[in-house]
Amino acid sequence: MGRDLAVIATLFLKASSLQRKRAMLTVAAIAWGTVAIVMLLAFGEGLRHQLMKGQRGMGENIAVWWPGETSKVWEGLPEGRPVRPILDDIGYLRGRITAASGVIGELTSWSSSLSWGTTTITGRVTGANWEYGEMRHHFAQAGGRFFNANDEREKRRVIFLGDELAKDTFGEADPVGETMFVDRIPYLVIGVLEHKMQMGTYKGPDANGSVIPITTFSAQFGTQRLNNIVFKARTAEDMPLARQQFNEALAAKYRFDPTDEQVTGLWDTVEFGKVMAKIMIGLQAFLGIIGGLTLLVGGIGVANIMYAVVKEKTREIGVQMAVGAHRGWITGPFVLQGMTYTLLGGAFGLLIAVILIMLVRLVPVEGNQALEFLGKPTLSVEIAVATAALLGFIGIIAGYFPARRAASVDPAETLRYE
Amino acid sequence: MNWPLKKKTNGDGTSNGHIIEMLGITKVYNTGKIKVEALKGIELVVDKGEFVAVVGPSGSGKSTLLNLIGCLDTPTGGSYMIGGEAVAGLDRDALADVRNRRVGFVFQNFNLLPQLTALENVELPMLFGGVGRRERRRRAVEHLERVRLGDRVEHRPTELSGGQMQRVAIARALAMEPDIVLADEPTGNLDTGSGSDVMSLLSELWGQGRTLVVVTHDQTLAKRAGRIVEIRDGLVVTDRRAVA
Ligand SMILES: Nc1ncnc2c1ncn2[C@@H]1O[C@H](COP(=O)(O)OP(=O)(O)O)[C@@H](O)[C@H]1O
Ligand SMILES: [Mg+2]
Numbered sequence: 001m002g003r004d005l006a007v008i009a010t011l012f013l014k015a016s017s018l019q020r021k022r023a024m025l026t027v028a029a030i031a032w033g034t035v036a037i038v039m040l041l042a043f044g045e046g047l048r049h050q051l052m053k054g055q056r057g058m059g060e061n062i063a064v065w066w067p068g069e070t071s072k073v074w075e076g077l078p079e080g081r082p083v084r085p086i087l088d089d090i091g092y093l094r095g096r097i098t099a100a101s102g103v104i105g106e107l108t109s110w111s112s113s114l115s116w117g118t119t120t121i122t123g124r125v126t127g128a129n130w131e132y133g134e135m136r137h138h139f140a141q142a143g144g145r146f147f148n149a150n151d152e153r154e155k156r157r158v159i160f161l162g163d164e165l166a167k168d169t170f171g172e173a174d175p176v177g178e179t180m181f182v183d184r185i186p187y188l189v190i191g192v193l194e195h196k197m198q199m200g201t202y203k204g205p206d207a208n209g210s211v212i213p214i215t216t217f218s219a220q221f222g223t224q225r226l227n228n229i230v231f232k233a234r235t236a237e238d239m240p241l242a243r244q245q246f247n248e249a250l251a252a253k254y255r256f257d258p259t260d261e262q263v264t265g266l267w268d269t270v271e272f273g274k275v276m277a278k279i280m281i282g283l284q285a286f287l288g289i290i291g292g293l294t295l296l297v298g299g300i301g302v303a304n305i306m307y308a309v310v311k312e313k314t315r316e317i318g319v320q321m322a323v324g325a326h327r328g329w330i331t332g333p334f335v336l337q338g339m340t341y342t343l344l345g346g347a348f349g350l351l352i353a354v355i356l357i358m359l360v361r362l363v364p365v366e367g368n369q370a371l372e373f374l375g376k377p378t379l380s381v382e383i384a385v386a387t388a389a390l391l392g393f394i395g396i397i398a399g400y401f402p403a404r405r406a407a408s409v410d411p412a413e414t415l416r417y418e
Numbered sequence: 419m420n421w422p423l424k425k426k427t428n429g430d431g432t433s434n435g436h437i438i439e440m441l442g443i444t445k446v447y448n449t450g451k452i453k454v455e456a457l458k459g460i461e462l463v464v465d466k467g468e469f470v471a472v473v474g475p476s477g478s479g480k481s482t483l484l485n486l487i488g489c490l491d492t493p494t495g496g497s498y499m500i501g502g503e504a505v506a507g508l509d510r511d512a513l514a515d516v517r518n519r520r521v522g523f524v525f526q527n528f529n530l531l532p533q534l535t536a537l538e539n540v541e542l543p544m545l546f547g548g549v550g551r552r553e554r555r556r557r558a559v560e561h562l563e564r565v566r567l568g569d570r571v572e573h574r575p576t577e578l579s580g581g582q583m584q585r586v587a588i589a590r591a592l593a594m595e596p597d598i599v600l601a602d603e604p605t606g607n608l609d610t611g612s613g614s615d616v617m618s619l620l621s622e623l624w625g626q627g628r629t630l631v632v633v634t635h636d637q638t639l640a641k642r643a644g645r646i647v648e649i650r651d652g653l654v655v656t657d658r659r660a661v662a
Contacts, residue, residue: 007545014534319529322490323590324518324546326511412491416481417526417602 008332011320026302027345030391033298034349035356037291038387042357042377044287048280049378054199055273057206059136061236063243064202064267065229071262074255083254083263086224087214090129096249097231099242104129106228107217108203109183114210116169116180123165124209125182127217133160135232137196138211144176144191152213159187164207166192185220187212197372202228202267239270292390299394302341306334306402317406318414331403338399339392346391354379436499437597437629438464438487443496445482445652456482458652459496464631466597469624471643472633479652480633481602487631488521488600489513501597518547522591524601528583530575536562536586537571543593561589565619581612588619599623601632605639617642 067084070077085093090105097103107127114123132138133146138160140146147158159182166175166189175189198205218224231246233239243266251258258264310317317330357377365371445457456479464470472480485491486498489505492513498505501520508516517523522543530539540558549557562571565585575583584604591599601620605613617639624630624644634640648656 003548010545014538315529316531319531320542320546321514322488322517322523322529323543324514324594326514326546328511329546410491412485415490415525415529 004326004328004332007325007329008336011329012333012336022305022308023341026298026305026341027348029298029301030295030342030345030394031298031349031352033291033295034346034387034391035353036294037288037390038350038353038379038383039356039377040287040291041284041383041386042353042379043374044280044284045378045380045383046376047374048284050197050372050374050376051199051276051280052273054197055269055276057137057196057198058200058269059230059232060269061233061239062135062230062269063233063239063246064269065231065246065264066202066266067226068263068265070256070260072257072260074257074260077255081256083250083256084225085229085250085254086226087218088224089226089253090229092253093229093231093246093249097242097245099233099238099245100231101234102131102135103229103231104132104135105214105226106132106230107214107221107223107225108227109217109221112183114165114169114180114182116175116178119169119171121165121168123168124204125159125217126203126209126211127214127221128211129214132211132230135230136206138206139194139196140191141194143174144189146191146211147213152215155215155219156213157185157187157216158190158212160191160211161189161193162205162207162209163193163195164205165210182210182212183220195366200267200269200272233270236270236273239268243268288386295390295394298345299342299398302338302345302395302398303401305341306338306399307405309337310334310402310406313406314409314414317409318411321409321411322415327407330409331400331407334403334406335396335399338402339395342391342395342398346388346395350384350387434502435465436463437466437468437501438462438631439497439499439502440486441497443483443486443493443498445479445486445491446494456652457486457493460652460654462647462654462657464629466629467624467627468645469621469630469643470632470645470647471640472631472647472649473635473640474649474655478649480649483649484600484602484631484633487598488523489516490523514546518543518594520597522594522596522599524584524587524591524599524604526603526606528575528580528587528607530583530586530590532575535572535574536567536578536589539575539586540589540593543590547594557593558589561592562586564592565589579612580608581615584608584612584616585619588616588623592623598629598631601630601634603633603635605634605636614638 067082070079070081070083073079087105090103094103109125111122112125114121130147130149130152138146140160146160151158159180161175169175169180170178175192178189179186180189181187193206203209231242233242247258247264256263320330357379360377440460440462443457443460444455447454447456460483472483474480486493489500492505500516505516531542534542537555537558540561541554544554544557559568559571562568565588567582567585567589570578570582578586604620605616608616613636620630620632621642632639632643640646645657645659647654
């Protein structure tokens, strides 16, 4: 074995290199294929990252429920009855849904007039329990805060603004500490939403809304009927149990069939995240296949050139056989050569791709929704390993088949002289 | 690495002194449409140290015979023993080892590797024969000196004349100290001067006790041989030994 390698290495080093131009074209083709596959996968990976981040923007392991009507007869009660829980039910639900780390209610005013100074806009106001801040990822920019348990208990008139809404109302001014009016009632602005990626929404982006304590909301708008209930499972694995407990608790209170999906249907972000992850895997596979095919074309180019070399060197191969070369000593240098071109092209391609990725990542993307998702191509270890493995495989194939033809040379036939 | 054909230890490398023993050798080239029966039953026994000239008209099967002797090709029928060992049934790598150890080829068109120097060309069989780097180099230089090319070791084939190239080829053929040197019209591509140089070299080899089989049209070279085998139409028609 050691001797075989020594012979192959000696012959490989002695072999004159291909014409420079052809070699460069081949290396370029492989480099291009490598750039294609790495860039495609890196964009896919970046997209996946951003989507996952955007998905978390609404909150993690949460489920969002809307009021509904029963669609099944239950204990003698007819179908078509509305189920509309009220603010006081939240405490009851908290006691029953042990698999949840939080349960909150939401009251919504879709179009309230919001004004500050001479500016008045029409916007969304949500009344929520104070735990909403953590659960729904409403984190405040520096200098501000979300409302707390005291605010809720005392029914304080404090308001937390979405960053877009804040900009629309206050322009460049700092809203925190200012007094603004919600349907002509004065509120103290206590915080502005830190900009975040948000994929899912059930009432519009958080950036465009505002939130006040649910008790304050109830007092001002005179309503108890919840527009949404949101609960957060302790872990992703706890979500099915939390949902079951939620269904049973609500069904017991409002007397409907706990399997009545018309009522219990909700948005389970854990489930949704799994579907998203599957879609992303499919997308990555698709991009990988496209990139892989590009690389394969480069590999075919290498194999082609190697075939040409074998053809050119047929007589030399015959001579080597005549003086005692084993098959492996004939094929080895060709496989090595194919590998060398492929790996050289791959190394170049990888370098170019890394530079391109770094350049793309330098482009500012803040504020542009589309770019925010696409503008962060990410090179992962998995991508690097997959690309390297594919390159190695193509290199071996590109060298192997031409080498096999070299080994099948018939020395007597080749060296015949007429 | 195992060498299937180890030399035996009784001095001449064979049990009975026959280095080549061909019985009823046939060779049919099957080129798809037509079959060419190049050899039709060759009987040929060559002893160690003989100098055999193979003569005959073009197309009579001389090169085919030489290729079979050198294990560059395998016969269609008949039995062939080289140095007392049967060749039938050996795989390609084993045949390569036989060629490497027992046979040195000299071709009409030299067949040197163009990108290698004279020295490297002579080293090639030793590379395949498992000779170490230093030893390879030392022996290659020695062989080149013996063919009077000690001052051309670093030259490439394109920088050598025809006669010089053929002398490199002879040095290469001798590199592994083979039992048999086979030459197929070695002077066919040379002018008279270089041709007679090459002929003298070959005769010298014989003088040193090597077995030599040479295909030639050259009457003078043929006359130097101790034995002349004439082939016609794939058969040995005459086999004359010079009277000592
Ligand atoms: N590889 C081959 N394929 C087909 N026919 C061949 C091949 N080699 C030799 N022949 C044929 O076999 C016959 C003998 O050829 P060869 O041994 O080269 O003769 P010589 O060397 O005496 O001129 C010729 O008819 C030739 O055409
Ligand atoms: Mg011939």
